[in-house]
Amino acid sequence: AQTVTQSQPEMSVQEAETVTLSCTYDTSESDYYLFWYKQPPSRQMILVIRQEAYKQQNATENRFSVNFQKAAKSFSLKISDSQLGDAAMYFCAYFDPDYGGATNKLIFGTGTLLAVQP
Amino acid sequence: NAGVTQTPKFRILKIGQSMTLQCTQDMNHNYMYWYRQDPGMGLKLIYYSVGAGITDKGEVPNGYNVSRSTTEDFPLRLELAAPSQTSVYFCASSYPPGRGARNQPQHFGDGTRLSIL
Numbered sequence: 001a002q003t004v005t006q007s008q009p010e011m012s013v014q015e016a017e018t019v020t021l022s023c024t025y026d027t028s029e030s031d032y033y034l035f036w037y038k039q040p041p042s043r044q045m046i047l048v049i050r051q052e053a054y055k056q057q058n059a060t061e062n063r064f065s066v067n068f069q070k071a072a073k074s075f076s077l078k079i080s081d082s083q084l085g086d087a088a089m090y091f092c093a094y095f096d097p098d099y100g101g102a103t104n105k106l107i108f109g110t111g112t113l114l115a116v117q118p
Numbered sequence: 119n120a121g122v123t124q125t126p127k128f129r130i131l132k133i134g135q136s137m138t139l140q141c142t143q144d145m146n147h148n149y150m151y152w153y154r155q156d157p158g159m160g161l162k163l164i165y166y167s168v169g170a171g172i173t174d175k176g177e178v179p180n181g182y183n184v185s186r187s188t189t190e191d192f193p194l195r196l197e198l199a200a201p202s203q204t205s206v207y208f209c210a211s212s213y214p215p216g217r218g219a220r221n222q223p224q225h226f227g228d229g230t231r232l233s234i235l
Binding site for chain 1: 163210226
């Protein structure tokens with residue numbers, strides 16, 4: 001079964017600095033998707049960035065970028081120029097599309113709580 | 119565009135009571151999901167549906183039931199509430215999986231915080 005591990009329960013970063021959140025996963029599949037979701041105190045689940053495993057290029061969304069290492073099964077999130085609004089719980093998630101099947105689901109890690117210090 | 123709407127936002131139940139958590143989406147998504155999030159944990163899948171009339175169990179289905187009579191609605195029912203079901207419940211929806219920009223897999227509702235005392 002696929003698993004997602006986030007080994008950093010909490011992280012802290014100074015405003016305007018850069019922080020990297022770690023995520024590793026385990027799967028025997030070759031075609032899958034990886035995501036980072038942000039959950040602020042409002043509890044909304046907000047998609048931050050996504051990576052398709054068949055793409056070698058690392059995904060980037062403004063100040064957010066990933067370092068996707070497929071062989072190492074690693075998927076870290078880098079937040080540049082951190083802002084106070086980035087403070088939230090961040091979840092790494094794995095998605096096996098199982099094309100044509102009916103077992104599509106997101107598997108979540110346990111989350112990393114990011115604090116941003118002014 | 120409202121997206122995924124969950125009601126209620128908060129609820130307190132007594133042990134043994136029953137209730138239905140409502141979820142509706144206006145994006146014409148075929149796939150809908152129910153998750154629960156326990157304190158300090160990620161989300162775990164309770165049930166999911168790939169279309170009207172089709173539902174299937176996720177990782178933690180015990181104590182819950184679902185139905186999917188329309189594309190828009192996917193209610194989650196707790197028949198005999200137990201303290202272990204105290205959690206935050208999220209409903210989500212998506213297009214069928216596939217490559218390309220449409221495959222942002224899941225849009226989430228704002229959650230329902232449920233306490234069972």
